[in-house]
Amino acid sequence: MDTPVTDLTALTIAEARKGLDAKDFSATELTKAYLAAMEAARDLNAYVVEMPEKALEMAAASDAKIAAGEARALEGIPLGIKDLFATEGFHTQAASHILDGFKPAYESTVTSNLWADGAVMLGKLNMDEFAMGSSNETSYYGPVKSPWRKAGSNMALVPGGSSGGSAAAVAARICAGATATDTGGSIRQPAAFTGTVGIKPTYGRCSRWGVVAFASSLDQAGPIARDVRDAAILLKSMASVDLKDTTSVDIEVPDYEASVGQSVKGLKIGIPKEYRLDGMSAEIDGLWQQGIAWLKDAGAEIVDISLPHTKYALPAYYIVAPAEASSNLARYDGVRYGLREKGTDIADMYENSRAAGFGEEVKRRILIGTYVLSAGYYDAYYLKAQKVRTLIKRDFELCFDAGVDAILTPATPSAAFGIGEKAGADPVEMYLNDVFTVTVNMAGLPGIAVPAGLSGEGLPLGLQLIGRPFDEATLFKLGTVIEQAAGHFTAEKWW
Template sequence: MTDLTALTIAEARDKLKAKAFTATELADAYLNAIDAANGALNAYVSVTHDKARTMAKASDERLAKGEAGALEGIPLGVKDLFATKGDHTQACSHILDGFKPEYESTVTANLWADGAVMLGKLNMDEFAMGSSNETSYYGPVVSPWRAEGSEDKLVPGGSSGGSAAAVAARLCAGATATDTGGSIRQPAAFTGTVGIKPTYGRVSRWGTIAFASSLDQAGPIARDVRDSAILLKSMASVDLKDTTSVDLPVPDYEAALGKSVKGMKIGIPREYRIDGMPAEIEKLWAQGVQWLKDAGAEVVDISLPHTDQALAVYYIVAPAEASSNLARYDGVRYGLRVPGKDIVEMYENTRAEGFGAEVKRRIMIGTYVLSAGYYDAYYVKAQKIRTLIKKDFEDVFAAGVDAILTPATPSAAFKLGDKELAADPVKMYLNDIFTVTVNMAGLPGISVPAGLSETGLPLGLQLIGRPFEEEALFQAAHVIEQSAGSFTAKRWW
């Protein structure tokens, strides 16, 4: 790690404008860091050396002319779910082998228009299905964190594990990520980084490979709250190519930082106090409450009565949408093709070899709940409960609550290859217990580092906000960050 890679986005932005160094020097510093560390961490599945240097050179030219964009010269990593023209875009799945799109996702197009530099594509759980980044066809990502006194490799969380690990290990200044049930917030909490899932519709989904279309939402993972605010401003936009994109002005999120939270009402949901919650998570939550109180916020107890059904509902709705979305991968037009005696056998062979075990599991669950005889019993019922979950939040916000504070995860990061979790998928799914409700209701949620576990691993707190009021989340998250401080992994890789 060099001094240049230690800079936040805000710091690098200001120093680039002051000509303290060039965008090319900054890009080279990150590329060198990636080349040195990626063998140990496996955060990148593709490194775009030539593209990064070309984009950095163009940034230097614009900086020299005084025409710098909001992210001019800032090197970013891109989750392998976002289409990047002419580059590896495979959702870390064997079934998309060799796929390089002829188009650019709206999110990445927005970032490049603001002057950002692309370093490469980041590892992730296959088709964003996972909570540990162990389902990737390219192998698991290893967290840059280690528990005190232990050599055990840890997971970075998922599905955006490559994004979180790369940001935490200083292998990019910031990264794009996606969140369907917690895939931004959970890895951010596990790696001591900041991750925000914006309101559904705030960021375009066009050109982002779909998992569950009514739940998926893109957002950034960054080193601190300010950097995440800067990135979200560039990522967010209305998009005519995405019918779920909402035509609302994108605020200057960075301007919300440092504003007083005096008078802000913060809700604490009693249903999130789950049985068996570790004492250190309880303590962290209480500490977060105290920090916000000390800053002038009013803290109130609230009820979200359908929370206990959220995980079951999520694991009906998300696989149902996945089984529909992933039906397009058949070996005919692009990606992997495994021959067969006829087209049906070719479909079967391609899908059998192309999809990993977790993706197959979710496709089968989804196909089952959508099948005749089970559609009403499972899928329709789940959608009705989803409406009730959404109404729980609406009732709380109607009562004057501005944001809700909860833990981000039920524990710190766990060991890579944890046999107990591998043998029981439901135990792995429980990692999303605090995050899935936010996606079900289409709300914004942010994970901010708030402390360390007894073994020295990062723990995060989550703030949930009203629709399209991300500024309030940045405002409150900044208070927690100022109180908690920042957390950096000790270099071992």
């Protein structure tokens, strides 16, 4: 055996696949290495449920496939699954108390695709409750701690949200890769905070069937991985058309891995002036300039562009998303499944179950959503926000029509902050974390966050690339350029 078992968790998916093919180690050995690493990292609170028996059963099945020469695309690769994806017979609660004890009798399409390709399920990953949050502090199961720390400090940092468990687990090497979802930046922001790669595919690229809904016109599943190649490998397996989700699009899923490392010579990269915010930190601006220089050096052409409606994106998002959430979350009433509190009559039971079951942030968004949809306010808020959304989408279309292949922006306004630092009195401060990411969801476009450097305090910082609809392949190409120039960033183990 070439690789000692203790080092197996250091392998990328591509490397692990190679090792399994060469029979350097078995899928069972690989899975055991991850299970041991998960046990040692419980302080991070990245998993809400660990599934050692299920994982070893799946790994044994993968070993049989490999022995028979029938290995599939992800044969024996151990993954973590965000608690938003339905996993048949296993805990699926969207990190909320209202879904207490819920174990679905069905499997989400995305996870079905992964198991069909031979992947192994390690467990369910922590997240912001119903994916509502930017720091993974709204989970019923408590906050996730980032594996990263500021230089010379023991302060616990947030991993970003809502896919904080996914990002922390990938960064801490307690899964080879993870599923995640992105409604306003929930893949890209945590990836940027943890030095991992996260791609939010084009709306409709991955099926939403079996994924607990937050805002149906914005939600999209995607992977968080250690590098660009691994993200490409995972997205290839996750993406598919699905008759059970009418918003999934019947477009061939390319071999994304083939585009990793391809030349970017002649590609036109847009730099939007509207993303240069007032009071933007010199560090983030410097990182952005560095990214521009790297792409230029690789032969890409840099052009200045304008996306004039960007400034309206955040307020419009925080009308559209809560409106859809208030509609989607109306199904949680304590009657058919999940938490049920006692009441004097059915209305009382509904109220008591929801009051006990939903957390503060979820209640806040349901209230906002119900308000903007209410009679007399619908036109003033929701309808206006949808019109703004159309204008945001049009801004991007005009740039792409003018020959721009992709757009480069910062991924977040800062590096990760401390747990409890922004979760206090003013929710708007937390919402501002999504300022660079929400436009992509509003326009349904693909976006990738790639680690691009470290802050002065030694924390990861990411850059974002936004692509044309269904052109994730170009993002993988460009992401590789940034990754190769910036290098890889690994958290120093303290847990």
